[in-house]
Amino acid sequence: MFLFNILKTRKMIKIDIRKKLLSSTGEFTLNANIDIPSGEIVAFYGKSGTGKTTLLRIIAGLAAPDEGTINVEDNTWLDSRNGIYLPVEKRAVGYVFQSYALFPNMTIKENILFAQKKPDISQAKKLMEIFGLSSLQNRKPAMLSGGQQQRVALARAIACKPRIMLLDEPLSALDHEMRGSIQDEIKFINKEWGITTILVSHDVSEIFKLCTRVYSFNESTVVDKGNPANLFSGNRLSGKVQFTGEVLASENEDLIQILTLLVGNTPVKIVVPANGETFMAGDKVLIASKAFNPIIQKL
Amino acid sequence: MKELITSQPFLLTLEVSVISLILQFIIGVPLGIYITGKNSIFRRIVEIIVTLPMIFPPMALGFFLILILGKNGLIGGFLYNTFDFKIIFTFWGVLTAVFIVGLPFMVKSVQSSRKQLDTAMVEAARTLGKSKFAIMRKVILPNIRGGITTGMLLAFGRSLGEVGISLMLGGNIIGRTETLSLAIYNSVYEGDFAKAAELSILLSVLAIIVIVISNKSVFFKRKTN
Structure with a gap:
């Protein structure tokens, strides 16, 4: 009431x-x-x-x-x-x-x-x-x-x-x-x-x-x-850690794809298998992980 | 030289140029702003009429104006019959000629600087709750100042050199409606080349002054923008 x-x-x-x-x-x-x-x-x-x-x-x-x-x-x-x-x-x-x-x-x-x-x-x-x-x-x-x-x-x-x-x-x-x-x-x-x-x-x-x-x-x-x-984030994934970011660049190297992502204001590099989804610069992406516990430190 | 400056053609030229400049300012600025508004047939017609003297042959335009402003014309007849007021072959004829040929320069210059003004600026003033009058006075007019100055100088320069319509409407009557430009023509016609040279130099000096001021105003505009 x-x-x-x-x-x-x-x-x-x-x-x-x-x-x-x-x-x-x-x-x-x-x-x-x-x-x-x-x-x-x-x-x-x-x-x-x-x-x-x-x-x-x-x-x-x-x-x-x-x-x-x-x-x-x-x-x-x-x-x-x-x-x-x-x-x-x-x-x-x-x-x-x-x-x-x-x-x-x-x-x-x-x-x-x-x-x-x-x-x-x-x-x-x-x-x-x-x-x-x-x-x-x-x-x-x-x-x-x-x-x-x-x-x-x-x-x-x-x-x-x-x-x-x-x-x-x-x-x-x-x-x-x-x-x-x-x-x-x-x-x-x-x-x-x-x-x-x-x-x-x-x-x-x-x-x-x-x-x-x-x-x-x-x-x-x-x-x-x-x-x-x-x-x-949607409800597609239930990860322990989730970020959204934007793909700045992607490079293909044999079996892997190296993505440069912008998460918040920080660019980060992430390696993904080349045979999965292809990412292009400008794509909005969700980065999630549930297999490990993240380490969090105060800066 | 003193004689020249106090001569009738010089004084008449200066007088009609200055009076028409004031009129061109009073009428040209609102007209220039008006024709930049939303596209409408009436606006386009006004724009064509105002711009016409820029490209229309002066003699032909002068002739049509005689038909309209003459004693038997639509406007001239009314003025003559009601107020006993004559335009053709008088000071007013010269003033009308000078005003008409200079006006398009004023209007076009104001129109182009109004067009360049960021529309968002006017919209911003509207969202701030400002009245149309306040927007005109505080936002639009101060920001098209450069265009107004350029227009006034161009119109003034054009007025100084006006011959065709002044001849048709003023009649080139020596001692009454003889402007500087017409005086040069008359002197050459009479074989008085010395006088023609003096008058030409005087007119050139006036034109150069206008150019110098106009360049300075352009420089000033750049600096403030």
Whole structure:
């Protein structure tokens, strides 16, 4: 009963939309009917051209679906049957674009102040502190590195006090170290302000690290896969130790295949028999072992 | 030299070029931004009309404008009958000519820099809850400043050298509607080569100043971007 009450009072972002899209293989209808729990970080995962960014844009109000509804907690943002369409300006979303889309004519501080409803210097200062931008506040975006620009984009998106943060592959252009630290910052923001965060990502380790839930995009449908472990490890194997990784390179040597894998941020080499499954660079793989006990040491 | 600078053709040229530059700025910037918007038939028609003077033969265009703006024309007739206002063969005729030939340079320059602007930047401003007016003032206009400056300089340069339509609409009346370019023609026609040379040098100096400022503005644009 207690659990039932929790479930009942749990606030949700309910999305139920359909939109015709064009992909490289032809026309398809994106059909998304998902509930996203408020306050969590969730991921949209799937191949390119399956509508992840489009759905993000529909939530933001930058694109319109052919039909459907979007309810954010107690508010209706979209209801095509009843002609309700809350314009993007009124939706209170913090959108972080792949290209960052900073305003080049403004300094970092001005970018953040412009995003606020009313100029609030103390909030701007706090944001710049969190993202390590204080010493760069009077610089223009063109003078910053990719990672710094990304931090400004995040700080600017939060400055407008959004109800939902929408991040479109925010870390794809950054190196692993930079990714790691910005991922920590995204997690910190989510904890600090409890803003629901939807992230489009291809990076399995990133999804594992940040997200509590993952929505898988296949051609035309979006499926709630629950916890990231459900999607990436599956129930195919019950190993004692499991990792997911990506194949960086594979070399064939007589009877064996040497795979260079990226597990988390670390590349590792693994030898597999050549007559088994063939692996190509870019394949997502699961590494599991159940025959021995792993040695775990603190570093 | 002092005589030249205080002469009627120089003052008229400067006056119409500056006034038309202000008008080209006021009308050209919104037009350039407008025609960059979502593709529609009306937008394409506006774009064609505005761009027409760039490629249309000036004499032919001048002739059509006489038909429209003359005392018996659609617009000219209305202005003459209602306000007793004449365009053809007056200062206003020269101003109209100079304005029309320079406008496409302004509009095209604004259009191309608006097109180059990252659409995500405008979308980002919208997600931040900003009004259309605020986006225009704080995001779009400051970021197409380079295009506006280039457009103004090109339009001004074109205005200085305008002959064809000015001749048709202004009438080349000495002491009234004679611009610098027409004054050069008149001097050569009268055999006063010395005066033609002086006027040509003056006009060239003005053009060189425009080129120098234009190059500086391009350099400035590069630095800020």
